[in-house]
Amino acid sequence: MKIDRVVVHPLSLPLAQPLKTSIHDIRSVDTVLVEMQASGGAVGLGYCFAFGPRRARALQALVEDLAPIYEGAEATATRALFDRAWRSLNFLGHAGVAVMALCALDTACWDLAAQSANLPLWRFLGAERNRVPAYASSGLWLHRSIDELVAEARRFVAAGHRAMKMRLGKTRAGEDLERARALREALGPDVKLLADVNQGWDEATAIRTGRALEEIGLFWLEEPLPYEDLEGAARVAAALDTPIASGETEYGWVGMKRYLDARAADILMPDLQRMGGVTGYLRAVDLCDAYHTPVSSHLFVEVSGHVVAAASHATLLEHMDWWQELFDDRLAVVDGHVVLPDRPGIGVGLDRKALARFRA
Template sequence: MSVSGLLTITGLDVRAVHVPMRLPLQTSSGAIHIAPLALIDLHTQEGVTGRTYLFCYTPLVLKPVCAMLNNLAPLLQGMPVAPLEINRALHARFRLLGAKGIVGMALAGLDMAAWDAFARAQAQPLARALGADLLEIRAYNSCGLGLIGADLAPAEAEVLVSAGFSAIKVRLGYPELATDIQVVRAVKAAIGEGVQLMSDYNQGLSVPEAERRVRALADEGLCWIEEPCAAHDYAGYARVRAASTTPIQMGENWWGPSEMAMCLSFGASDLGMPDAMKIGGVTGWMQAATLADAAGMPISTHLFPEVSAHLMAATPTRHWLEFVDWASPILARPLQIRNGHACLSDTPGTGIEWDESAVGRYLVP
């Protein structure tokens, strides 16, 4: 049902859940077995509720993020659901502190929830509210396939492909370069030539070691090499990019479009993959998409596939959607993947609705 005029915010509900991951993920920085999610419900006087979630990486951060969101709730009371104005006002509050870390996560969550409510009020999917059409967005399966070795990786890769995907991602960063190469070759042998393989180092290498490894991986047929070294070292990335014939991917750790612009100025990466949360929610993403379009940079997504699929529809240089099913157990209608593509429905907003019985099982007291 369409609601005329702007909505008025009446309150915010925030809940913390620990959702078990179907395939635990072992990276160079540690193992992830659960998805610590902050669930956000933005309520309005008109009865429309905007929903989203934040992935908090570690349980250590989940409660502080929820606390920050609750601290911001009184500032929202009585505000109209005008996402750009909400974003401007909240960022102004944190001009001296800066909008990174827990603050940035909370602001992005509110932005995504506000845009969801805005689209719902128009009875439009978020993609259409952003001026785009409903598209099928090609996706790669990023669930699992962590640092599990060449003996186990092929079987897990086959599981990921069996869901109908034409691309998957493997994590690298073993102590020895030879193991990286062995794993890549074992996975490619298992999935066949028709499936593309992305790789991710999760910032695990020094710049000199990254230069050495990208050269060694040049003939392995990888779609891209992601975050080989520390994400903030744009000058280092420019060196790695110059040493690589495989495209270098980064961007999930851009805190806002300004950091993306700085990265572009260094020529640090061939490809970009903003994170909907770290880039600043829907508002930050659209700014990032404009930068990418001007630079001719292909843009993929990082996590949050339910929201990111809509953002990709509105992104001129869209490349790949990263699919993870980490929130699926607590969603009433998980994102549908058909033939390796995310299928946007005409459900208003992002389509996020909670499976309340599942939320109750995973609720953090």
């Protein structure tokens, strides 16, 4: 299967509800979607995104710059093409928009490669299972009242979820704990509750508040400190019984190695676009295995689900619904598991009407 052409779609997807964390106040997800067209009419899909239309235009420029590496190449040459693109980015650096742009192309290429084998991507990657334990992430934001949090948590359970993530980082002392208690009480002991600080604390706050939160039995406490403070994160991880999850903001598998070497987290959650796509994500996953560290995901559930399915040391998959409107099929959530499609490739097709509706 030969890649004929890369078509780039700049899109802006409005969020059903604004995203508010300790560092975000966001209304739309500015997305660059790659449609990789191959001989025989097959189409591979990949995407990357930024918050802000001008930033997304920078992403788009990098996607268009890298596209000729893929055009005319064999779709099964996923790793070779990735390595060529990666080397070509040496001067710009292996972080930021360049790596995110590569993600969209690399993902679309893997989609095509799996299609050429007539296999869903999870099978193509060697997975045995098409059901991956997941947690609901599209909610429980920081601006919600306690009543709203509880109502939303109940909606997640009704939708089939058995795990969900709240956000922490309220300014009034004790408020985070109050909110977590209310959720734990409403959910009971059998639903997993996760909490994300989005880098909002310093080390002393993380240890103090983390200790107070131990009674909640959080499944994990995420990004307590600024992402680059690896030594601080390692001290927090050592001080708390609650597992620390981190890594979504770091770039590349070498970045993941820095986290692992520093013991900065108990669980690593590589972000697909900061890994440069499926190729880099697979390398990060194998590194985590070498360090006996469970691995999770960040966003991109349509793609990450396949990689997580193939990792026997994976823990929960993040289920975020931001892009589902773009596709002709939604991933089912059954009894706390995301069910991956049986169609070849990543297994979701483009909804052309949505494409027109969200055009930036």
